Amino acid sequence: MNDWDVVVIGAGGAGLAAAISAAERGSKVVVFESETEVGGSTQLSAGMFTAAGTSVQKAVGVNDTADRFFQHYMDLNQWKLRPGLVRKFCQQSGPTLEWLIGLGVDFPAAISSNAHEPGLTQAGVEDVWRGHVPRDQGYGLVQVLDRSRRSQGIDLILNTRVEDLLIESGQVVGVKADNVDVHANSVIIASGGFSHNRSLLERFYPEALAAGDDLFIVAGTGSRGDHIRLAESVDAELEGHGTGLLLVTAYLQQLHHWQAGFPPKSRIYVDKTGRRFMNEDISYAVASGILHKAGGSAWTVFDERARTGLPSGYANWTAESVRHEADAGRMSTAPTLAELATKLSIPQTALSSEVERWNNQLPRGVDRDFMRNETLVNKGDSTSPDPIQEPPFYAARTVPAELVCTHTGLAIDESARVRDSAGRTITGLYAAGEAGAGVLGERYVGGGNSIANALTMGRIAGLSSTTT
Ligand SMILES: Cc1cc2nc3c(=O)[nH]c(=O)nc-3n(C[C@H](O)[C@H](O)[C@H](O)COP(=O)(O)OP(=O)(O)OC[C@H]3O[C@@H](n4cnc5c(N)ncnc54)[C@H](O)[C@@H]3O)c2cc1C
Incomplete structure (x- = not known):
């Protein structure tokens, strides 16, 4: 027995x-x-x-x-x-x-x-x-x-x-x-x-x-x-x-978001051609797949107002740590979007026009292209983000990098x-x-x-x- x-x-x-x-x-x-x-x-x-x-x-x-x-x-x-x-x-x-x-x-x-x-x-x-x-x-x-x-x-x-x-x-x-x-x-x-x-x-x-x-x-x-x-x-x-679950994160994040903090709400993701290609707040269930289709990596683009508005108390996404990353040369930063695009080797006109297009949509209430306003409402957030317009501008390399499960x-x-x-x-x-x-x-x-x-x-x- x-x-x-x-x-x-x-x-x-x-x-x-x-x-x-x-x-x-x-x-x-x-x-x-x-x-x-x-x-x-x-x-x-x-x-x-x-x-x-x-x-x-x-x-x-x-x-x-x-x-x-x-x-x-x-x-x-x-x-x-x-x-x-x-x-x-x-x-x-x-x-x-x-x-x-x-x-x-x-x-x-x-x-x-x-x-x-x-x-x-x-x-x-x-x-x-x-x-x-x-x-x-x-x-x-x-x-x-x-x-x-x-x-x-x-x-x-x-x-x-x-x-x-x-x-x-x-x-x-x-x-x-x-x-x-x-x-x-x-x-x-x-x-x-x-x-x-x-x-x-x-x-x-x-x-x-x-x-x-x-x-x-x-x-x-x-x-x-x-x-x-x-x-x-x-x-x-x-x-x-x-198959498994990989979450899309900017390179500076090395911990789950509870500890790492969150990227600024006023941000867009652009691909290697400088085009915005997804709803930045879409469910993690599908975000990696969308990024994969867009070439596997993207840039998280935001401005100085977004940086200074980051809450403190987190390990990665704070105003100070973004400044530190930029000063160390690991995060790209520039006084104009055109110069930022040059640093990222992406077309200047594409980046400028995508930012302008976004500024005229979600900060005014509706993201006609990717319906991010609806996603935000589902998350209990009905306020519009600020436009991306205050220099300097920042860009952080973004890939599916947080491995949750296999x-x-x-x-x-x-x-x-x-x-x-x-x-x-x-x-x-x-x-x-x-x-x-x-x-x-x-x-x-x-x-x-x-x-x-x-x-x-x-x-x-x-x-x-x-x-x-
Ligand atoms: C930060 C984080 C947040 C998540 N949030 C969610 C969420 O909210 N909802 C969701 O659906 N999923 C979430 N997940 C995924 C989910 O938690 C896991 O996929 C799920 O809990 C796996 O359960 P499990 O029992 O298979 O494995 P586990 O919970 O990992 O348990 C396996 C256990 O087996 C032990 N073990 C391994 N090898 C041996 C061995 N040879 N002998 C004896 N023991 C062994 C391990 O030490 C471990 O304790 C999250 C994961 C993480 C890391």
Whole structure:
């Protein structure tokens, strides 16, 4: 007889949800966590959770269904994902959110204008408001999950990195950790992504490395991609190549915006031809794709008034640090737009006419070209930005450089079971979160796609593992 019914690898969002739901079904569960504390990337996140048909939506008057969510999700991803799996995810995201509320996570029934304000929000690409932000964000979410883990009597072994799977006759029968064999009926891989593993980024997400020295990684330190090695040891199918979440940032930003601060509202992005090409406040879900199509990099252009208006107290985007960057010659600055264009090697007339065009649109209330005024209103901001006209002018190199999460993982079915390279289910093996692939696609859907995937598929993995 095995010591454990279920072994869970990783105590982030997916792992904790899996462990708790397996224990709720009566399983004896142990969780291994490589770091000295629980939480992984989940703990660092805003905790925003995308879900349809929830009590929170209902309470603020948003009509929504899993079917509608499914249609939107598949359309946005151009139907390149497996519909059966995505339908299950869309159907279970709502019940999983209710389950979290039952455990004690507080998702206030209030409209929120951003990922930092608890309530229901819209991150820009949703057809209806689906972004549920919990109180105390990802940290609060993990605290509730860990409290629930303890009350279920689930063992947690910190500071212990699972090294291998135990495999007998093609079936997974446990794990090896600290050189000890631990036998179990089921193993759930919930070890997160591989943002901190350069060689795996080269293999599976080279787009992230295109940022060069500007690349910075905000994912949890445990995101080392151990799931890939575990997958290969059992010939599991890998899926999700070339996808992840990269946020568009100016080169001077090296931290998540909570700490880094925000670029000035009065700014435009121009491409190498000096043309404005996108809504600067468009959802992060699609911004990198637009920038990629425009050649992969752009310039953030703003003026002295915008610089001096930056609030203090942040690490990167403050009036002083922009001045410092300009003085050090890392950020381009010039007394006229024509001279700035020359420094950037972009056509002078294009830059001047784009700035003039923008000055005549959004600062006067409406951005006819890119409808940024509507995006700002959705973010709770209805005041128009200032025109860009006060010298000196500034330009900061801007690329998709903030790596949040990666999507290549073990291909799972709608019960979170792992498949092998021939498409057969591997007995005893489940995966979820960034380690389990198939739900997260090319297009990050709304705000909260990844947390919803981790918690929903983690919960499904935990429930399924008890039926092995
Ligand atoms: C700053 C930031 C903000 C974000 N905001 C949002 C948001 O608001 N909404 C959203 O949807 N997504 C957001 N994301 C992305 C989201 O947080 C993650 O994709 C998601 O939490 C991943 O969950 P997970 O359980 O798969 O991985 P994790 O939460 O990273 O958990 C994996 C755990 O496994 C452990 N581990 C790794 N290898 C081993 C091993 N061999 N043995 C044992 N343990 C191991 C790790 O240490 C880690 O604790 C954000 C991410 C960041 C970094």
